[in-house]
Amino acid sequence: MAYDDLRGFLSTLEKEGQLLRITEEVLPEPDLAAAANAAGRIGEGAPALWFDNVKGFTDARIALNVHGSWANHALALGLPKHTPVKEQVEEFARRWDAFPVAPERREDAPWRENTQEGDDVDLFSVLPLFRLNDGDGGFYLDKAAVVSRDPDDPGHFGKQNVGTYRLQVIGKNRLAIQPVPVHDIALHLRAAEEKGEDLPIAITLGNDPVMAIVAGMPMGYDQSEYEMAGALRGAPAPIATAPLTGFDVPWGSEVVIEGVIESRKRQIEGPFGEFTGHYSGGRRMPVVRIDRVSYRTNPVFESLYLGMPWTECDYLVGPNTCVPLLKQLRAEFPEVQAVNAMYTHGLLAVISTRKRYGGFAKAVAMRAMTTPHGLGYITTVIVVDEDVDPFDLPQVMWAMSSKVNPADDVVVLPNLSVVELAPAAQPAGLTSKMIIDATTPVHPDTRGNFSTPTKDLPEAKDWAARLQRLLSEARG
């Protein structure tokens, strides 16, 4: 089932018991963020949270933790809520093959219902803004899908980027934005600033659940997020034309903010508690001037808590980081079986592969580090055999503990690129990277004593089914 807007998805979450309405009055701070933080600490199947009774506000509707469990992530993809994570990733990869699916343009976008323009723009009057973490410099929009175009090729639909970037509210009509240099919007901004021009921008909030997934997905520069959303939804993504910029934006957004990143201007931003589990900021960043806000009547403000993993952010960008890496690796190395890059947006990845010959596993690891996402993220790669499930961490630890001879199987490569947010980098943006080859050596690599591995007994599979049946009968 494809959702055209956030409201449709929230309705399904509620029917599935995956949305919790908090009806008693709460404080904007610290309650909203603390509740979303706690959702990541109460175990499997945490629900989305809905607040509409927030002290001091008369008209607040806030949705948090919408993607914040595997159950919710499965429902976002239209899968049964108990779908195991590995199956979710496999289904994600299967749907990827339908890319590109052309979007469907619609003209009756519900966010056309209300407008603020020019001097009348006041974001505080539209959204119940609030702080997430203690050290944050202010209130943030952290789950927006931000649309920009290549100033040198503005008509190219694929080069139109839809990405998620942190946005600090620094005035009623001003935002600070973090365009990380390895991300597409930084290329757009650079091209505009080299010409001394402002970069038009459309910031969309409260989107259907697949838009939020593709906006945080590491795709090729000229690949359209809308065409990927269509593939993942199994139906064309509904889009509409934003009135001021003319950009293509999601039809179902709750709020569409339009304006420009002002050319060649920087202003203090942050800090902000980031996906790395550490704050970053106190730097001078580009500034957005908001010229128009369009919004649905009774808009829902969707936000995301992030801090020490796991939080909603990790569910949101888990599978969408694994699948591009899997596809990019398999394009050259069909031996690759699975990729688990769910840790800190892929700062660490576990890859299972068959071996073509001795040394092959290390080559796969190096290739992972040189994929588009790998250049900015993958710092540690653990490579395991094809019969080890990279999503089963006890199996991965078994491979590491039994297959690794550190002198030859651990490789450290100095001075490679990484996002500046990576806390261990030194200096920021530069790090060493490590390969841990936990595969069984194959010819001509004859190291170790691996000739007689124990395998599950041929009869164990039948016995597993038998035990499950007996257990189920015993439990009535």
Place this chain on the structure above:
Amino acid sequence: MTDCCPRCAHESVSTLYSSPVPGVWDVVQCARCLYTWRTSEPDRRTRRAAYPQAFRLTEEDLANAAEVPAVPPLRTDGPPAAARGPELS
């Protein structure tokens, strides 16, 4: 009501927004470091004396803050921007 910025101690702060229910809280912003807070937040976010050392900023910190991304040189003629590799969304 705080009379200076909890983070940088600057004395010029202004109200950005007031609660729709009158008198419950205000959102206040520092004119220098742009720190923004709601007056109903805990002391650790709103009172200079209780504000954590780790997050405090000085005038020097603000003056030395790195530009991210750096403003590129102005291009006066033809060739396109820096070569573009595959990038992340």
